[in-house]
Amino acid sequence: MGSATREALAAAREVLDGQNVDASTGEQLLQAGRVLGGSAQLRSALADPSAGAAEKRALVAAVFAGFGATARAVLDSVASTRWSTPEELLGGVEELGLRAIAASADDGLERELFTVASAVASDPTLELAIGSKLSGVDQKVGLVDRLLTGKAQPQTIAIVRHLVQQPRGRSLRESLRYASTVVADQGGRLVATVTSATPVAPAQLDRLEQSLTARYGRHVRLNQVIDPRVLGGLRVQVGNDVIDGSIAAKLNDLRLQLAG
Incomplete structure (x- = not known):
C-alpha cells in the first residue's frame, strides 16, 4: 500500500467514524466498490492526481446520486484525496464498506465469517461452485443466500454476497480471511x-x-x-x-x- 493510499484511507476512516452508520451504509459502499470494479475509467478518474477535488466530488454525486448521506460523505472523502493507484482506491472503498458493516453488527460477525470460510474449505464441491468462472454471478449469489439465510446475520450475508460478486483475483477463503481481519480491527x-x-x-x-x-x-x-x-x-x-x-x-x- 502506497503512502498516499494510507493517508487517504485514514482520512476516509475519520469521516466514517464520525457518522451515524447503519448496515445500509456499508452495503452502499460495497456496491460503490462493485461499480468501481466494473469501470476502469471511473477508477482512473477518481484516482487521477491532476483532477481537482471539486471535479471528482461532482463525479461521485452524479454516479452515486441514489446513495444515503453517510455513504456519500465517505465517498466524497475518497474523491477529495490522493490515492497511490486506481486499484488501491478500489481496495480502500471495499475496506470502508466492510468497516461500515462491522460498525453496524454485533461482535459475532467475524466468527460467522470464519465459520463460512471453514465450511468452504471443508467442501471442495462448494468451493468449486462458488469460485468457478463457469458459474454466473447471480447463481453464486443465489447459492450464498440459500446457504446463509436464517443461519447468519444480514451483515454476514451482505459481505459474502459482495465477495462472490467481486473476488478481485482472490479465492473466497482468502477474501473471507481478509474481511474477518478488517471486521476485527474495526472492533x-x-x-x-x-x-x-x-x-x-x-x-x-x-x-x-x-x-x-x-x-x-x-x-x-x-x-x-x-x-x-x-x-x-x-x-x-x-x-x-x-x-x-x-x-x-x-x-x-x-x-x-x-x-x-
Missing part, C-alpha cells in the same frame, strides 16, 4: 488463527489468548483450525506474524539441516 481486536492436528483444550486456548493479547496490546480472538498435517503442536498466525511450533515445521527444519 479494536486482532484475529489469530490457531492450527493444530486435534482440538486444543479450552484452558490452553484461554492461556494462549491471554498471552497474545498481552503481546500485541489488543484483544486477540482465536479461530481454531484442525489440520492433521501439522502432526502435533500449534501453528499460530496473527496477521503477517507466524509462530510455528508444529511438529511438521520442526521436521521440515530438521530435513533442511540434514540436507545442508
Whole structure:
C-alpha cells in the first residue's frame, strides 16, 4: 500500500467514524466498490492526481446520486484525496464498506465469517461452485443466500454476497480471511488463527489468548483450525506474524539441516 493510499484511507476512516452508520451504509459502499470494479475509467478518474477535488466530488454525486448521506460523505472523502493507484482506491472503498458493516453488527460477525470460510474449505464441491468462472454471478449469489439465510446475520450475508460478486483475483477463503481481519480491527481486536492436528483444550486456548493479547496490546480472538498435517503442536498466525511450533515445521527444519 502506497503512502498516499494510507493517508487517504485514514482520512476516509475519520469521516466514517464520525457518522451515524447503519448496515445500509456499508452495503452502499460495497456496491460503490462493485461499480468501481466494473469501470476502469471511473477508477482512473477518481484516482487521477491532476483532477481537482471539486471535479471528482461532482463525479461521485452524479454516479452515486441514489446513495444515503453517510455513504456519500465517505465517498466524497475518497474523491477529495490522493490515492497511490486506481486499484488501491478500489481496495480502500471495499475496506470502508466492510468497516461500515462491522460498525453496524454485533461482535459475532467475524466468527460467522470464519465459520463460512471453514465450511468452504471443508467442501471442495462448494468451493468449486462458488469460485468457478463457469458459474454466473447471480447463481453464486443465489447459492450464498440459500446457504446463509436464517443461519447468519444480514451483515454476514451482505459481505459474502459482495465477495462472490467481486473476488478481485482472490479465492473466497482468502477474501473471507481478509474481511474477518478488517471486521476485527474495526472492533479494536486482532484475529489469530490457531492450527493444530486435534482440538486444543479450552484452558490452553484461554492461556494462549491471554498471552497474545498481552503481546500485541489488543484483544486477540482465536479461530481454531484442525489440520492433521501439522502432526502435533500449534501453528499460530496473527496477521503477517507466524509462530510455528508444529511438529511438521520442526521436521521440515530438521530435513533442511540434514540436507545442508
